[in-house]
Amino acid sequence: NPAKSKYHPIDDACWSKGQAVPYLALAKTLEAIEGTSARLKMVEILSNYFRSVIALTPEDLLPSIYMCLNQLAPAYHSLELGIAETYLMKAVGQSTGRSLAQVRAAARAAGDLAAAAAAARHTQRTLRAPPPLAARHVFAALQDVAAMTGQASVNKKIAKIQTLFVACRHCEAKYLIRSLEGKLRIGLAEQSVLQALAVATATTPPHPQGVTVLDASKGLSTEEFKARVDEHALIIKTTYCECPDYGRVVAALLQHGVPSLPLHCRLEPGTPLKPMLAHPTRGVHEIFDRFEGEQLTCEWKYDGERAQLHVPGDAAPRLHHAAVFSRNQENNTTKYPDVLRRLPSLLKPSVTSCVLDCEAVAYDVANKQILPFQVLSTRKRKDAREEDIKVQVCVFVFDLLYLNGRSLVREHLATRRQLLREHFNQVPGEWQFATSKDCSTMEEVQQFLDEAIRGSCEGLMVKMLTGDNSRYDIARRSHNWLKLKKDYLEGCGDSLDVVVIGGYHGKGKRAGVFGGFLLACYDPDTEEYQSLCKIGTGFSDDDLHKLSTALKEHVIDAPRNYYRFDAAHRPDVWLAAACVWEVRCADLSLSPAHRAARGRLHPDKGLSLRFPRFIRERDDKTPEQATSAQQIVEMYLSQDQVKNQAAKQTSHD
Numbered sequence: 285n286p287a288k289s290k291y292h293p294i295d296d297a298c299w300s301k302g303q304a305v306p307y308l309a310l311a312k313t314l315e316a317i318e319g320t321s322a323r324l325k326m327v328e329i330l331s332n333y334f335r336s337v338i339a340l341t342p343e344d345l346l347p348s349i350y351m352c353l354n355q356l357a358p359a360y361h362s363l364e365l366g367i368a369e370t371y372l373m374k375a376v377g378q379s380t381g382r383s384l385a386q387v388r389a390a391a392r393a394a395g396d397l398a399a400a401a402a403a404a405r406h407t408q409r410t411l412r413a414p415p416p417l418a419a420r421h422v423f424a425a426l427q428d429v430a431a432m433t434g435q436a437s438v439n440k441k442i443a444k445i446q447t448l449f450v451a452c453r454h455c456e457a458k459y460l461i462r463s464l465e466g467k468l469r470i471g472l473a474e475q476s477v478l479q480a481l482a483v484a485t486a487t488t489p490p491h492p493q494g495v496t497v498l499d500a501s502k503g504l505s506t507e508e509f510k511a512r513v514d515e516h517a518l519i520i521k522t523t524y525c526e527c528p529d530y531g532r533v534v535a536a537l538l539q540h541g542v543p544s545l546p547l548h549c550r551l552e553p554g555t556p557l558k559p560m561l562a563h564p565t566r567g568v569h570e571i572f573d574r575f576e577g578e579q580l581t582c583e584w585k586y587d588g589e590r591a592q593l594h595v596p597g598d599a600a601p602r603l604h605h606a607a608v609f610s611r612n613q614e615n616n617t618t619k620y621p622d623v624l625r626r627l628p629s630l631l632k633p634s635v636t637s638c639v640l641d642c643e644a645v646a647y648d649v650a651n652k653q654i655l656p657f658q659v660l661s662t663r664k665r666k667d668a669r670e671e672d673i674k675v676q677v678c679v680f681v682f683d684l685l686y687l688n689g690r691s692l693v694r695e696h697l698a699t700r701r702q703l704l705r706e707h708f709n710q711v712p713g714e715w716q717f718a719t720s721k722d723c724s725t726m727e728e729v730q731q732f733l734d735e736a737i738r739g740s741c742e743g744l745m746v747k748m749l750t751g752d753n754s755r756y757d758i759a760r761r762s763h764n765w766l767k768l769k770k771d772y773l774e775g776c777g778d779s780l781d782v783v784v785i786g787g788y789h790g791k792g793k794r795a796g797v798f799g800g801f802l803l804a805c806y807d808p809d810t811e812e813y814q815s816l817c818k819i820g821t822g823f824s825d826d827d828l829h830k831l832s833t834a835l836k837e838h839v840i841d842a843p844r845n846y847y848r849f850d851a852a853h854r855p856d857v858w859l860a861a862a863c864v865w866e867v868r869c870a871d872l873s874l875s876p877a878h879r880a881a882r883g884r885l886h887p888d889k890g891l892s893l894r895f896p897r898f899i900r901e902r903d904d905k906t907p908e909q910a911t912s913a914q915q916i917v918e919m920y921l922s923q924d925q926v927k928n929q930a931a932k933q934t935s936h937d
């Protein structure tokens with residue numbers, strides 16, 4: 285519901301045309317966003333800032349967007365910030381003449397290193413004030429810091445951070461330190477940034493020849509303006525999903541304007557797109573309730589690792605440029621030299637370029653048997669040499685998203701599947717299409733589920749085959765793909781991916797390692813990690829050893845100020861939110877002590893997992909991609925006993 289704004293992008297900006305955007309303008313925008321919890325207000329504040337950038341210094345739009353999101357580059361460049369806290373403390377200490385212990389104590393007292401650093405910077409006098417920071421220079425410096433690697437780089441990083449830090453004015457230090465910590469914590473989700481861009485471009489459209497239109501909403505009725513914003517939002521969001529690279533999207537947007545963005549910025553082999561995700565379901569009934577009268581197809585749900593396979597090409601496929609990307613758009617190409625070498629057997633001569641959505645699964649070639657995920661996870665993650673590879677992989681292809689220069693994401697699944705079968709070969713044990721069956725009765729689905737489980741699969745993926753709902757919903761957890769796992773009947777419908785935030789020292793047989801852990805879900809609305817349960821089951825001795833060793837590097841001396849927990853669960857050791865684990869549980873229940881989703885269902889009760897057990901590490905997920913507070917609410921509400929209770933309540937009322 286965007287309201288027309290009275291903001292004047294030139295008069296109200298604190299810099300003039302052609303001048304580099306001062307970092308202070310961005311920091312003040314972030315501060316204003318942090319000061320509000322209303323999403324519409326956040327979008328308005330940010331869109332006003334973007335309007336000024338577009339009108340005055342469009343080349344600073346890209347660094348501005350990246351810094352609002354605390355990103356440095358597209359995910360597949362694997363360039364990440366998140367400097368170890370001690371180094372940041374050292375940089376702050378050295379710039380303000382304090383010892384590490386003093387900075388540490390101040391950070392603990394303020395509950396936040398960024399706040400303590402900002403206070404220290406404030407009281408500090410400098411002989412000659414360094415020139416003010418420009419947003420683009422801060423961004424370039426952040427990229428430099430992230431790109432420095434190796435032990436020898438530590439001092440260089442600290443020096444670079446110091447140079448920035450001493451030049452900070454007003455609230456700049458706070459946001460600089462937070463950016464370096466890898467967490468902005470202003471409650472600004474990516475969707476809001478894209479929405480702000482839509483509002484900004486609908487009001488102050490970029491113009492290739494530099495003609496500045498300050499307020500294109502003038503002359504439009506409120507309804508017309510809203511329609512324009514909606515149209516821009518749809519174009520920008522879909523374009524970004526097909527091409528998750530702000531560099532390309534922003535360049536095209538500035539050069540050609542939003543309406544023609546889809547013509548200039550499309551899905552292309554080489555740029556991984558955000559994958560379609562599925563919703564959990566608790567049973568065959570639910571599927572038919574949802575998809576009544578629709579044409580359904582079920583596919584075996586393989587338990588491996590998602591692999592988006594890209595083959596670029598013009599007249600012929602450029603096989604040596606083929607790449608494999610993970611669920612998170614990370615580049616996994618060097619993990620699969622064996623798979624890529626076999627590419628020629630997959631492509632029929634009609635293929636010049638393609639993008640395939642697949643699951644890479646460990647495979648016992650001799651016995652023609654799918655192997656569990658645990659076996660796959662023993663493969664080397666990077667720079668694997670083919671001669672060293674022991675675990676063979678069979679790639680199960682389940683979707684075709686791009687073929688011969690054409691994006692297929694808007695096509696129906698039935699069409700995509702037909703093209704897949706027409707243009708690609710199957711090679712047993714190497715390349716196979718996901719086993720599928722178009723089902724029209726519950727019995728058929730149930731029977732096919734049993735077959736999938738006998739075939740060593742996790743369950744089924746149930747998908748719409750035709751109609752608009754069978755398009756590939758990029759980046760969405762869509763109800764048009766449902767996952768039906770074999771254990772949907774026992775306990776809750778799906779496993780959860782949770783973040784480890786604390787450890788408890790083991791006793792007896794487990795002495796010397798952690799014996800239990802405090803787990804949390806993530807709430808993207810508040811950017812908090814909220815305690816969900818303690819866990820001590822499901823681990824082998826070997827797991828505990830390995831996990832305890834791996835977690836050592838994440839030990840921190842106090843809980844982050846964005847952790848939510850009850851004092852009764854205080855762990856022996858706090859851990860930085862870094863590791864994601866998959867866990868299962870018997871069910872979810874309301875809890876006065878745990879903080880997951882507190883306030884969403886009950887003013888002072890959260891949700892917790894009963895009888896949680898560890899399944900595996902999820903190193904393909906970042907902590908922000910853990911199961912969210914809202915998903916936990918949905919899982920709780922979909923439990924039969926909760927549904928029955930609600931039904932009883934309604935009938936009593």
Ligand code: ATP
Pocket residue numbers: 561562583584585586587588589590591611643682718745767781
């Ligand atoms: P999510 O990705 O939904 O957060 P997750 O990573 O825990 O959850 P699952 O719940 O296991 O994944 O289910 C989705 C995943 O199943 C897909 O990301 C994909 O890797 C895998 N998969 C296996 N077989 C198929 C198939 N036939 N169609 C789609 N996905 C499949």
